[in-house]
Amino acid sequence: MSTVVENAEGHVLDLRAKRPSRWATRDRILLEASRPFATHGFRGASTRQTAEQVGIRQPSLFKHFPSKRAMLAELAVYDMDVPARHAEVVARTAGSAVDRLAGYVAWDLEWYRTMPFDLRGMTEDLVRSGGLILAQEALARWRTAVTRMLEQGVEPGEFAAHAVPFVPIALETLSWHMVNSKGATERTVDDAVDFLLAAVLTSSRDVRRR
Amino acid sequence: MSTVVENAEGHVLDLRAKRPSRWATRDRILLEASRPFATHGFRGASTRQTAEQVGIRQPSLFKHFPSKRAMLAELAVYDMDVPARHAEVVARTAGSAVDRLAGYVAWDLEWYRTMPFDLRGMTEDLVRSGGLILAQEALARWRTAVTRMLEQGVEPGEFAAHAVPFVPIALETLSWHMVNSKGATERTVDDAVDFLLAAVLTSSRDVRRR
DNA sequence: CCTACCGATCGGTAGG
DNA sequence: CCTACCGATCGGTAGG
Numbered sequence: 001m002s003t004v005v006e007n008a009e010g011h012v013l014d015l016r017a018k019r020p021s022r023w024a025t026r027d028r029i030l031l032e033a034s035r036p037f038a039t040h041g042f043r044g045a046s047t048r049q050t051a052e053q054v055g056i057r058q059p060s061l062f063k064h065f066p067s068k069r070a071m072l073a074e075l076a077v078y079d080m081d082v083p084a085r086h087a088e089v090v091a092r093t094a095g096s097a098v099d100r101l102a103g104y105v106a107w108d109l110e111w112y113r114t115m116p117f118d119l120r121g122m123t124e125d126l127v128r129s130g131g132l133i134l135a136q137e138a139l140a141r142w143r144t145a146v147t148r149m150l151e152q153g154v155e156p157g158e159f160a161a162h163a164v165p166f167v168p169i170a171l172e173t174l175s176w177h178m179v180n181s182k183g184a185t186e187r188t189v190d191d192a193v194d195f196l197l198a199a200v201l202t203s204s205r206d207v208r209r210r
Numbered sequence: 211m212s213t214v215v216e217n218a219e220g221h222v223l224d225l226r227a228k229r230p231s232r233w234a235t236r237d238r239i240l241l242e243a244s245r246p247f248a249t250h251g252f253r254g255a256s257t258r259q260t261a262e263q264v265g266i267r268q269p270s271l272f273k274h275f276p277s278k279r280a281m282l283a284e285l286a287v288y289d290m291d292v293p294a295r296h297a298e299v300v301a302r303t304a305g306s307a308v309d310r311l312a313g314y315v316a317w318d319l320e321w322y323r324t325m326p327f328d329l330r331g332m333t334e335d336l337v338r339s340g341g342l343i344l345a346q347e348a349l350a351r352w353r354t355a356v357t358r359m360l361e362q363g364v365e366p367g368e369f370a371a372h373a374v375p376f377v378p379i380a381l382e383t384l385s386w387h388m389v390n391s392k393g394a395t396e397r398t399v400d401d402a403v404d405f406l407l408a409a410v411l412t413s414s415r416d417v418r419r420r
Numbered sequence: 421c422c423t424a425c426c427g428a429t430c431g432g433t434a435g436g
Numbered sequence: 437c438c439t440a441c442c443g444a445t446c447g448g449t450a451g452g
Contacts, residue, residue, distance in 0.1 A: 253430095256431095257432085258430085269433080269434095
């Protein structure tokens, strides 16, 4: 699994270059498994439906993966481990807090916008109910890193402290929206970055209602 | 079902006043069904698990509801019909666009914060996979009403047009967060309202990064 | 990657 | 609200 994590970004680049019908069976299984995970949850997803979409019989799935849960675990690498690694690197980078956050958010949203798999169902609840310890740890690392980026901007007064808890939540949702939306472009990503920054910048808060 | 919709707000007020152990069996079934819906999705939720939590046998559930889907449908009233009704009323109210949006968002988040059922799983996907036409229509009405509130503020220049598409998405997520979070207070609601308004107000956009 | 098949669990019914 | 039970579907294995 550790090699999967390390090669995940390059592997996604390879997949993007080809149509899914030209992918290896193993990747086509992941693609077709990700859709029912997103719409019906882990328990509600049927391996027979997945196999039918791939064009093979259901027992053949288990020549590529030892279990249904292993499919979820590998998708969780793309959803959580890769972003967590990026967030941790950015959190240690020098520069202004605003630039760091804007840069990470733009990368994050672009990662999901161009993601070949349907990761919308990879919520905390899904991972928790699937019992994926490694995915839970990756999610925690991601939140820690993003929160550190935010706190680095609260001290110099660039970010509004009260907005900080909502940023990871909103970013997660905007990420899913990028996966979900077929019409999302790079312009959509830019607008979403602006949306999130406006919500957290103290300069936004000079005009208040209360 | 129409009477359920009309009395839904009052019924929730009644439930809040009592501990779930004092509720009628029918409402305790809804409560215990809402939790696996939220964590495992509609298909993944087991009626036997729900019955066990309520303290009755699984077939007894069907003396209170004709099907598992009917439980989902009634929960969808609390999640979608009630907010849609409120949003439509607010969208027709006079006053400034900022005040209207702030007032509705505050009501919306407070509705979910004090919601006795666990509505986190009532996503569009869940409703779609459950085939609940009425819930899909209510969701569409809600989005139309919220979008109208926003467009009313774009014309006079109060709201940033590029932020508009992200507001319903972010509001949905913040609502789930209010249901999810045991530590959410009225102060949390106020902070979330500020967060969302800062993201959409044009006055927030005077300071840009690009 | 196939056919054949396993025990377990699913939503829902019959009858009291 | 109970016991008994239905056909359907589930994830996964055996053996080729």
